[in-house]
Amino acid sequence: MAKSDLIGGELWEQYSDKVAERMNNPRNFGELTEAEAQELGGKLVIANEGAESCGDTVRLFWIVDIKTHIIKKASFKSFGCGTAIAATDMMAEMCIGKTVDEAAKINNLDVEHALRDEEDVAAVPPQKMHCSVMAYEVIKRATSIYRNVDISTLEEADIVCECARVSLQTVEDAIRINDLTSVEEIADYTKAGAFCKSCIQPGGHEKRDHYLVDILARVRAEIDHERYPDKAMSADFEKLSVVKQIKAIEAVLDEYIRPALARDGGGIELEDVQSGENGIINVHIQYQGSCKGCAGSVAGTLTFVEETLQKNLSDKIRGIVV
């Protein structure tokens, strides 16, 4: 909470003029027919996304030139609020003149950016962002239809939120692209978790394969790791209890080190963890299998082990072969 959050209620006044204009006068709505496709010498693609019971649906029509794969014409129909209509209208327009491959790269943020009046002012408030996600998903759907990818493979995608039919991929993408940090934001962007709430965390109406809290934690960890490869967890690692430090070291050994050593028929065991001077953490290890007694172990392999532990856990780690 802060000064700007206390009154609340703002919604429509946060829409850009472009959103309002396209809601009032969408330029690309209506259906395209086989007859028109034939006239233009292209292939008609019709893609549906969403469900009325979830609050919005989009139907995207493309006429695609099958030689160049260029989308010659695009239009839409939509059941949804003003933002959904405006975003879909903009999305359809952005498809025109692009190849299917290029169009498939358009995401909800591109659509939202295109709807901005000013470069650094969002076109819609955060709780309306999900309305543009639909526009992005329908492009993916149309692309799969055009490329003749079996629709059943799409249906079987890992669905995290059944109510809103949001896939694991969509949730992961939304977290990554928009840098989301909370379950509430995931709901704003994707609608996942906004309905029956079963998929947010264990203990809801239904048991689920994936829970948003877990996905968020995992993807956030991945993002942090990518952003700060050198210091991924160093501050945290040094504060951990010895037991947790051991577990973290074991996890890195399992994920990165043991598989590498196994390729050469070797192995590694953690023997001890001791704190040294100036915050140094001494990790005592013992080689197994072909690493044992190998001359390279002490030099090359130790460097690899130490650097991997440093990169993933803390630069204060020093490897010591027992």
Place this chain on the structure above:
Amino acid sequence: MERIYLDNNATTIVDPAVRDAMDPFYCHMYGNPNSLHSYGIEVRPYLHQAMEQLYAGIGARDEDDIVINSCATEGNNTVILGIYFNLLKDTRRKHIVTTQLEHPCIRESCRFLEQHGVKVTYLAPNRDGMITAQMVKEAITDHTALVSVMWANNETGLILPIKEISEVCKERGVYLHTDAVQAIGKLKVDLKDVQVDYLTFSAHKFHGPKGIGGLYIRNGVSLPPLLHGGEQMGGRRAGTVDVAGMVAIGKAMELANAHLAYQNTEVRRLRDKLEDALLKIDDILVVGKRELRTPNTVYVSIRGVEGEALIWDLNQNGIAASTGSACASESLEASPILTAIGADKELAHTGVRLSLSRFTTEQEIDFSIYVINKAVSRLRKLSTSY
């Protein structure tokens, strides 16, 4: 652009006569009613007069209390939290019966008590959108301390059977609270006829100003205050009385009751005219039997037309209405009332509420009918399901 206000269940225009009655207390009569001197002396009669208007307005007996407060949310919290400190906390009576139709201030204060070990039953409306006395009866257990059921529903206008519910509560020895925010000024609220223990109301729903409300507490029914402090309101609600607001709520109550016949004839006629015109649109659903609703409200679901999109179009034409479509709120849940009445899942996001007042004119209704038809046809042209 001329504007038309069809969102009177959200708030209402202040009646000019109410505004006139308030005015002196923002000018020369600014005394604190607790003062001994002439400034206090001159305002007190107006507060007594407001009390007379309020007691007469809801049929309270002289021995009962009407505590003036800031709004119905405050009144409802006072009741729910007060019951907790009086009964739920220390006795075996740890159960509240309420409904899924209630305003968030009831729901959230009940949720808060659930964190403190209170059991709450939230009754789901039946397929007519109603809560029946039988449903309440079946929900009451030996541990129930309080039943809280609204008198009329804000969304659909459906009038709940408070009299029968009050009889059930009396029979079982359970306190009854009713949120009468949507009832006052739309139908006769007479506590001589219907026995409730607590009743809450808010001035801005019946042409009074925002920020002033009332809590009726039946004689002999205890309730600790929410706000502790001075002796105002007999110690039931501390804090300097909003003199202008209290004068206003008294005047607004008097006017609301004086216009009940008009509500029941003219406002009802205009609402019915609007509703009949809307029913000519294909694939449209009105929630709740007309004769069971407050005379000013119609809640419609129009297939293929998303609620927020419709009120956007109405707003473009200067017409104010509201939607139960979750898309307009931060939560994305489907309308509970449309779910409850078993409407098609496809309709869950199509609910739009139009609510009239005694200031609504025939021309306004005629123009609204024209605009709604235009908007529905535009949005259906865009819609995937048409």
